[in-house]
Amino acid sequence: MQAEAAQITATERISLGSQGRRLAGPALAVGLAGLxxxxxxxxxxxxxxxxxxxxxxxxxxxxxSLSLGGMFFVLIQHVTRAGWSVSVRRxxxxxxxxxxxxxxxxxxxxxxVLLGNSALYRWNDPAAxxxxxxxxxxxxxxxxxxxxxxxxxxxxxxxxxxxxxxGRSVQQDVSGDPELTIRMERRSPAALILxxxxxxxxxxxxxxxxxxxxxxTIYGVYFFSGAVVGGLAxxxxxxxxxxxxxxxxxxxxxxHYHDLGKLLFAxxxxxxxxxxxxxxxxxxxxxxxETTWYLARQSxxxxxLSLVLLFSHLLIPFxxxxxxxxxxxxxxxxxxxxxxxxxxxxxxxxLVMPSLCGGRLPLGxxxxxxxxxxxxxxxxxxxxVASACALVPQRDPRLAESLAFENI
Amino acid sequence: MSxxxxxxxxPAAEEPLAGLVAQFTSPEALKxxxxxVRDEGxxxxxxxxPFPVHGIERAMGVRRTILPWLVLGAGISxxxxxxxxxxxxxxxxxPHIISGKPLFSLPANxxxxxxxxxxxxxxxxxxxxxxxxxxxEFSHATFRSERFRRVxxxxxxxxxxxxxxxxxxAAARALLESAGAAAVDACRVAAPARLPAVVGWALLVLxxxxxxxxxxxxxxxxxxxxxxxxxxxxxxxxxPKYKTQAASPLFADRRAMRPPVEGTxxxxxxxxxxxxxxxRTQDGWARSLPMEPTDELIERGRQRFDIYCAVCHGYDGxxxxxxxxxxxxxxxxxxxxxVSFHSNAVRQQADGQLFHTITGGAGKMPxxxxxxxxxxxxxxxxxxxxxxxxxxxxxxxxxxxxxxxLP
Numbered sequence: 009m010q011a012e013a014a015q016i017t018a019t020e021r022i023s024l025g026s027q028g029r030r031l032a033g034p035a036l037a038v039g040l041a042g043l044x045x046x047x048x049x050x051x052x053x054x055x056x057x058x059x060x061x062x063x064x065x066x067x068x069x070x071x072x073s074l075s076l077g078g079m080f081f082v083l084i085q086h087v088t089r090a091g092w093s094v095s096v097r098r099x100x101x102x103x104x105x106x107x108x109x110x111x112x113x114x115x116x117x118x119x120x121v122l123l124g125n126s127a128l129y130r131w132n133d134p135a136a137x138x139x140x141x142x143x144x145x146x147x148x149x150x151x152x153x154x155x156x157x158x159x160x161x162x163x164x165x166x167x168x169x170x171x172x173x174x175g176r177s178v179q180q181d182v183s184g185d186p187e188l189t190i191r192m193e194r195r196s197p198a199a200l201i202l203x204x205x206x207x208x209x210x211x212x213x214x215x216x217x218x219x220x221x222x223x224x225t226i227y228g229v230y231f232f233s234g235a236v237v238g239g240l241a242x243x244x245x246x247x248x249x250x251x252x253x254x255x256x257x258x259x260x261x262x263x264h265y266h267d268l269g270k271l272l273f274a275x276x277x278x279x280x281x282x283x284x285x286x287x288x289x290x291x292x293x294x295x296x297x298e299t300t301w302y303l304a305r306q307s308x309x310x311x312x313l314s315l316v317l318l319f320s321h322l323l324i325p326f327x328x329x330x331x332x333x334x335x336x337x338x339x340x341x342x343x344x345x346x347x348x349x350x351x352x353x354x355x356x357x358x359l360v361m362p363s364l365c366g367g368r369l370p371l372g373x374x375x376x377x378x379x380x381x382x383x384x385x386x387x388x389x390x391x392x393v394a395s396a397c398a399l400v401p402q403r404d405p406r407l408a409e410s411l412a413f414e415n416i
Numbered sequence: 417m418s419x420x421x422x423x424x425x426x427p428a429a430e431e432p433l434a435g436l437v438a439q440f441t442s443p444e445a446l447k448x449x450x451x452x453v454r455d456e457g458x459x460x461x462x463x464x465x466p467f468p469v470h471g472i473e474r475a476m477g478v479r480r481t482i483l484p485w486l487v488l489g490a491g492i493s494x495x496x497x498x499x500x501x502x503x504x505x506x507x508x509x510x511p512h513i514i515s516g517k518p519l520f521s522l523p524a525n526x527x528x529x530x531x532x533x534x535x536x537x538x539x540x541x542x543x544x545x546x547x548x549x550x551x552x553e554f555s556h557a558t559f560r561s562e563r564f565r566r567v568x569x570x571x572x573x574x575x576x577x578x579x580x581x582x583x584x585x586a587a588a589r590a591l592l593e594s595a596g597a598a599a600v601d602a603c604r605v606a607a608p609a610r611l612p613a614v615v616g617w618a619l620l621v622l623x624x625x626x627x628x629x630x631x632x633x634x635x636x637x638x639x640x641x642x643x644x645x646x647x648x649x650x651x652x653x654x655x656p657k658y659k660t661q662a663a664s665p666l667f668a669d670r671r672a673m674r675p676p677v678e679g680t681x682x683x684x685x686x687x688x689x690x691x692x693x694x695x696r697t698q699d700g701w702a703r704s705l706p707m708e709p710t711d712e713l714i715e716r717g718r719q720r721f722d723i724y725c726a727v728c729h730g731y732d733g734x735x736x737x738x739x740x741x742x743x744x745x746x747x748x749x750x751x752x753x754x755v756s757f758h759s760n761a762v763r764q765q766a767d768g769q770l771f772h773t774i775t776g777g778a779g780k781m782p783x784x785x786x787x788x789x790x791x792x793x794x795x796x797x798x799x800x801x802x803x804x805x806x807x808x809x810x811x812x813x814x815x816x817x818x819x820x821x822l823p
Contacts, residue, residue: 284523288523288526291523330488332484414470414471
């Protein structure tokens with residue numbers, strides 16, 4: 009078995025090529041149409057684009073988190089010198105390198121803040137700040153200039169990381185130089201630290217500051233855990249989709265799905281652990297300064313959303329992904345991956361929307377339009393990056409190990 | 417036939433045969449041979465290698481284990497046990513409010529539940545693995561094979577147990593050789609070794625000695641003794657200081673408690689002013705305060721009254737403070753209800769007498785001299801007068817602006 013699978017079979021399709029490029033155009037068009045429709049609906053609401061911005065933030069962070077999850081996957085495979093994952097790693101590298109469009113897509117969030125708009129972030133409203141001593145004390149951090157500088161830093165770091173790890177990996181496709189692997193591994197610990205710091209503070213800046221009086225030190229980890237769940241689910245669905253379209257039929261085996269499924273299961277539990285940690289500490293201390301955030305999320309109709317989130321993001325997928333068979337069958341694993349992707353979106357909805365309005369669940373066509381809008385542009389970016397390289401790191405020194413990999 | 421010359425550790429042929437052990441040169445050879453043995457129908461045999469060989473379970477036909485189900489069951493049991501434990505102890509058997517939370521509160525109970533799930537699952541996985549593999553097995557006939565020692569470095573082996581129903585020494589040997597064995601050894605069961613006599617005697621002696629501590633303990637607990645108990649961890653129990661009423665060899669009168677030096681008074685203790693300190697004049701009780709009554713003094717008096725006096729006398733001075741209410745509710749046998757300040761008897765008392773009562777107490781009330789400074793005690797007296805006035809004022813006492821607003 010090991011001798012046969014030492015390299016990719018000659019008939020294996022490993023490059024999207026023109027097919028991918030042809031998909032990018034329609035995806036971009038659909039995305040732009042969705043954005044326009046969403047903007048139109050938001051304008052019609054006549055609320056100063058408040059709902060538009062919240063919905064846009066939610067959908068943007070959703071797609072951003074998929075790339076960040078992919079980036080995390082790439083970095084931990086390098087830092088652990090993993091061999092099993094090489095045949096799926098390129099897919100994660102592609103996700104992580106989709107930073108250009110994500111940078112463009114963040115402009116509708118950052119630029120209005122720089123221009124003084126406070127529809128999204130109350131701390132940008134001088135009147136609100138003047139009326140709250142708490143906000144005044146936080147002004148050295150929560151001010152538009154520093155906010156903009158930090159956003160620049162995050163994207164610079166993510167750009168460098170995404171481009172570096174995809175770039176070196178693609179370079180190795182041609183040269184086959186093992187030195188590239190060694191270098192990528194050596195840089196991965198520092199890369200992980202940079203990743204952790206930027207993701208944490210991005211979560212603080214864009215999501216936690218929606219409620220500027222509130223804070224939670226575990227918030228960054230909470231966002232990160234959801235991002236990894238989303239990223240892994242996307243990887244699984246991408247692998248299944250590509251294999252269904254005829255690509256990578258032999259490179260990605262049941263064993264890879266099994267391991268991706270194990271990681272997905274682990275991070276579902278990790279998300280539950282972090283979510284509960286944040287909840288329990290605030291619940292137990294019962295300090296009014298901290299409980300407001302959860303009070304908003306268990307008042308009125310929001311209590312149902314919280315319960316649905318608990319069951320759909322943790323309790324049900326836990327038992328669904330528990331068995332070995334579930335992780336080794338594409339149909340079952342794919343089902344749970346899709347389920348968890350939806351649950352991850354619901355998680356971000358739960359984080360963002362309560363600061364829009366308290367008494368009701370503001371779900372509407374605008375959310376669907378912006379999901380398609382941001383998603384279309386994001387997908388276009390993914391197709392373009394994917395079309396420019398092979399879908400497997402052809403000359404990675406550990407590819408043979410990955411192809412022959414067997415779970416117990 | 418292809419057996420090499422007997423290795424030094426191979427014992428004489430009279431010992432019963434435990435099985436055969438065959439060496440292979442590579443994991444692939446091991447897997448191929450294992451598949452052959454499996455297909456022949458052997459059930460009591462094993463494959464050995466220095467590192468895990470992927471696919472060996474399939475080659476050997478190893479059936480799936482029930483261990484995951486045991487772990488799942490243990491995890492669920494652990495979770496239920498934890499919930500039951502916390503519910504029973506905190507909400508049922510000894511209902512106890514912690515931190516103002518409900519008696520049975522799930523968020524507070526989750527950490528323990530989580531830990532117990534993990535603990536029972538982990539223990540079951542570990543112990544279950546040992547038990548299902550029939551471990552620990554202290555000795556096996558294969559260990560007597562010199563060649564088999566390579567199994568921890570670079571040797572790959574198959575061992576066939578002689579107790580297998582299909583086992584026949586010649587046929588088994590032939591199978592192993594045709595499957596590609598580099599060498600096949602016979603493993604013989606050693607006669608069970610006898611334990612050295614010294615071990616038995618040592619255990620006996622230790623057993624006897626082990627009975628000494630409990631016997632001695634029971635003995636010592638049953639007899640009375642004059643000497644104090646052994647006090648191992650002394651902490652700060654015996655301190656080189658003199659306690660009250662103790663004798664001291666340092667002074668002529670042998671007292672540790674020293675009276676003040678003749679002719680001196682401690683700082684702050686010179687209570688020359690009888691009026692101020694005791695509320696007394698030569699003609700009896702002081703009839704007024706020793707200081708000017710001001711608004712600040714009344715406010716101070718109100719604050720001090722609310723702190724020290726209101727618990728028994730009530731905030732209105734009528735005697736229904738919460739301490740009194742509770743004592744009456746509990747039917748304390750020797751409780752005397754605090755006097756109401758609005759009674760004639762108290763209204764007619766002089767200021768100095770009120771002051772004296774606060775200082776030294778009266779009846780059930782203890783003296784508050786140690787708690788309240790004299791100046792504050794006078795302010796309380798002033799406030800009591802204000803309270804009394806509040807229930808016993810004439811129309812003329814009310815200031816004009818307020819009188820105009822009254823019906």
